Amino acid sequence: MKIEINGNVGRTYCENLSLIFFPGEKFGASGGSDRTLRVSVYTECGSVRAEAVLISGDKTSRGTGFFPAGDGRAEKIAVGRAVLEAGTEMLGSAPPWGILTGVRPAKISNSMAAAGMTESEISAKLQDIYSVAPEKALLLACVTEEEKDVSLIAEKDTCSVYVSIPFCPTRCAYCSFVSYSTPRYLSLIPDYVERLLVDIDAAFRRADSDGKRVISVYIGGGTPTVLEAKTLDRVLEAVEKNLVRRPLEFTVEAGRPDTVDRQKLEIMRSHGVTRVSINPQILDDGILRGIGRRHTVADFFNAYSLAKQAGFETVNTDLIAGLPGSDRNIFDDTLRGIIELEPENVTVHTFCVKKSSFIAGKAAEDGTDGVYSYSGGDTPLCVSDSQKMLGDAGYRPYYIYRQKNARGNLENVGFSKPGHKCLYNVFIMEELHNIYACGAGAVTKITDTPDGRIIREFAPKYTYEYLDRKND
Ligand code: SF4
Structure with a gap:
C-alpha cells in the first residue's frame, strides 16, 4: 500500500491505521498491493481537521475527522477518525477497537482511572474519543478496575x-x-x-x-x-x-x-x-x-x-x-x-x-x-x-x-x-x-x-x- 501524507502525522501511525482494515498489508517501495491511503491534516478555526482518501482497486472512499486543537493527541485522533470513516465505508463495518492501534489499550484507560474517572466514565470516553465499540469499552474499563490492586503491589x-x-x-x-x-x-x-x-x-x-x-x-x-x-x-x-x-x-x-x-x-x-x-x-x-x-x-x-x-x-x-x-x-x-x-x-x-x-x-x-x-x-x-x-x-x-x-x-x-x-x-x-x-x-x-x-x-x-x- 502506498501512503501519502500531507501534514503533521506519523507514517507508522498511518500504516497501523491501514492495518486495521487491511491486515497483512505491506508498505513501502518494495511491494504491497495497489492500494493507496492519502491523508491530509491541518488546523482551522481552533480545530484540527483531517481528510482521508482510501483507494483499493476500483473502489474509493473518503472520511473526515476533527478534534479540538491544542491537545497533544489532536492530529492523531483527527486522522484516526478520518481513516476510520473511509475504511468503514469501504469495508462495510466499523472495527471493534475503533482507532486504537496500540498493543496495550489499558494504558489509555489506566491513565483515565488515574485522573479519577469511574468505570462508566472511562467506558463512555473510550467510545466517544476513540470510537471503541461499547462491548470493548466496557471490557477495557473492567480490566482497568481489575489491574488496580496489582499496580499497588x-x-x-x-x-x-x-x-x-x-x-x-x-x-x-x-x-x-x-x-x-x-x-x-x-x-x-x-x-x-x-x-x-x-x-x-x-x-x-x-x-x-x-x-x-x-x-x-x-x-x-x-x-x-x-x-x-x-x-x-x-x-x-x-x-x-x-x-x-x-x-x-x-x-x-x-x-x-x-x-x-x-x-x-x-x-x-x-x-x-x-x-x-x-x-x-x-x-x-x-x-x-x-x-x-x-x-x-x-x-x-x-x-x-x-x-x-x-x-x-x-x-x-x-x-x-x-x-x-x-x-x-x-x-x-x-x-x-x-x-x-x-x-x-x-x-x-x-x-x-x-x-x-x-x-x-x-x-x-x-x-x-x-x-x-x-x-x-x-x-x-x-x-x-x-x-x-x-x-x-x-x-x-x-x-x-x-x-x-x-x-x-x-x-x-x-x-x-x-x-x-x-x-x-x-x-x-x-x-x-x-x-x-x-x-x-x-x-x-x-x-x-x-x-x-x-x-x-x-x-x-x-x-x-x-x-x-x-x-x-
Ligand atoms: S513459541 Fe509458542 S507458538 Fe511458537 S512454536 Fe513454541 S509453543 Fe508454538
Missing part, C-alpha cells in the same frame, strides 16, 4: 525476573517467535543452559544492587519444559538459590502438554514454582495436528491432571479463537471443556498470523492473503462467547493486549478466578516495575528512570548470537 522497590528458554518440541504453524525446534538447534540446549545459569546470577545481582526486591519470577519461552528433568532442575535451582525470600509468584510456562510429566512438575514444586501454564489452544485433535502441535487433547487433560495433583496454586490454560479449521461450535465446546476443569486462569488469544510464520509464508507462496481477515468470520462471536461464558463461570478479565493482524482486529484477554491474577502479566503489560530478563531474545525493562522513559535492553535474539557473546 508493584511498589518502587519491587521487580520481576524473566528467564527465557527459546526452544520448542515442534514449531506451531502460526509462530514467528525465534524458538528452536529442529534437532540441530535443540542440541544447543546444554551450552545455552550453561550460559543462562551465569546470566540468572547476574540478573539477581543487578536487581539487588538496584535496591529491588524480586516479587515475581517468570520462566517463559518457547517451551521451558522441553528441557530434560535434570536440566530444568538446574535452571530452577539457579533461580531459587538467588531468591532472598519467597516471591509472591513463580511461573513456569509449560506450554506444550507433551513436554510435561510428573517428574518435571514435582521438580518445579520442589523449587517453589506456584503457577504453571498448560496450553491446549483448542480441544480438537485434527486442528492441533493442522497447526503443527504434536500433542493431542488427551495429552492436555493428562498434563492438566498431573499439574493439579502436583499441587500448583494456579494453573493457566491458553486458548486461541479463530484457528484455521475451527469454528464457533468447536471453540465453544472447548470453552465448556475448560470451564469444567476450573483452572484458576484462562487466557483467550485471538488467532493472529505473524509475517514470518509458516502460514504466512505459505499464503505468500500461494499468492493469497486469505489467512488475514478484517471481519474475522465467526471469530468475533467466539471471543464474545469466551467473555460471556467465563464471566458467568466466575472469571474476571484482568489483563489485555492486542496484536497486529489479529483476526477481526480482536484482543487477547487473561481471565482469573478471584485471588489468582498473574501479577507478572500485569507488571509487564502495564510496565509497572523493572523486569530483569535473561536468555536469548529477553528484554530487560528499566522503568524507574529519572525522566520516566522506559529503557529496554535487548539480549541477542538468536541463540547462536547469544552463545557467541559468551566469548566476548
Whole structure:
C-alpha cells in the first residue's frame, strides 16, 4: 500500500491505521498491493481537521475527522477518525477497537482511572474519543478496575525476573517467535543452559544492587519444559538459590502438554514454582495436528491432571479463537471443556498470523492473503462467547493486549478466578516495575528512570548470537 501524507502525522501511525482494515498489508517501495491511503491534516478555526482518501482497486472512499486543537493527541485522533470513516465505508463495518492501534489499550484507560474517572466514565470516553465499540469499552474499563490492586503491589522497590528458554518440541504453524525446534538447534540446549545459569546470577545481582526486591519470577519461552528433568532442575535451582525470600509468584510456562510429566512438575514444586501454564489452544485433535502441535487433547487433560495433583496454586490454560479449521461450535465446546476443569486462569488469544510464520509464508507462496481477515468470520462471536461464558463461570478479565493482524482486529484477554491474577502479566503489560530478563531474545525493562522513559535492553535474539557473546 502506498501512503501519502500531507501534514503533521506519523507514517507508522498511518500504516497501523491501514492495518486495521487491511491486515497483512505491506508498505513501502518494495511491494504491497495497489492500494493507496492519502491523508491530509491541518488546523482551522481552533480545530484540527483531517481528510482521508482510501483507494483499493476500483473502489474509493473518503472520511473526515476533527478534534479540538491544542491537545497533544489532536492530529492523531483527527486522522484516526478520518481513516476510520473511509475504511468503514469501504469495508462495510466499523472495527471493534475503533482507532486504537496500540498493543496495550489499558494504558489509555489506566491513565483515565488515574485522573479519577469511574468505570462508566472511562467506558463512555473510550467510545466517544476513540470510537471503541461499547462491548470493548466496557471490557477495557473492567480490566482497568481489575489491574488496580496489582499496580499497588508493584511498589518502587519491587521487580520481576524473566528467564527465557527459546526452544520448542515442534514449531506451531502460526509462530514467528525465534524458538528452536529442529534437532540441530535443540542440541544447543546444554551450552545455552550453561550460559543462562551465569546470566540468572547476574540478573539477581543487578536487581539487588538496584535496591529491588524480586516479587515475581517468570520462566517463559518457547517451551521451558522441553528441557530434560535434570536440566530444568538446574535452571530452577539457579533461580531459587538467588531468591532472598519467597516471591509472591513463580511461573513456569509449560506450554506444550507433551513436554510435561510428573517428574518435571514435582521438580518445579520442589523449587517453589506456584503457577504453571498448560496450553491446549483448542480441544480438537485434527486442528492441533493442522497447526503443527504434536500433542493431542488427551495429552492436555493428562498434563492438566498431573499439574493439579502436583499441587500448583494456579494453573493457566491458553486458548486461541479463530484457528484455521475451527469454528464457533468447536471453540465453544472447548470453552465448556475448560470451564469444567476450573483452572484458576484462562487466557483467550485471538488467532493472529505473524509475517514470518509458516502460514504466512505459505499464503505468500500461494499468492493469497486469505489467512488475514478484517471481519474475522465467526471469530468475533467466539471471543464474545469466551467473555460471556467465563464471566458467568466466575472469571474476571484482568489483563489485555492486542496484536497486529489479529483476526477481526480482536484482543487477547487473561481471565482469573478471584485471588489468582498473574501479577507478572500485569507488571509487564502495564510496565509497572523493572523486569530483569535473561536468555536469548529477553528484554530487560528499566522503568524507574529519572525522566520516566522506559529503557529496554535487548539480549541477542538468536541463540547462536547469544552463545557467541559468551566469548566476548
Ligand atoms: S509453543 Fe509458542 S513459541 Fe513454541 S512454536 Fe508454538 S507458538 Fe511458537
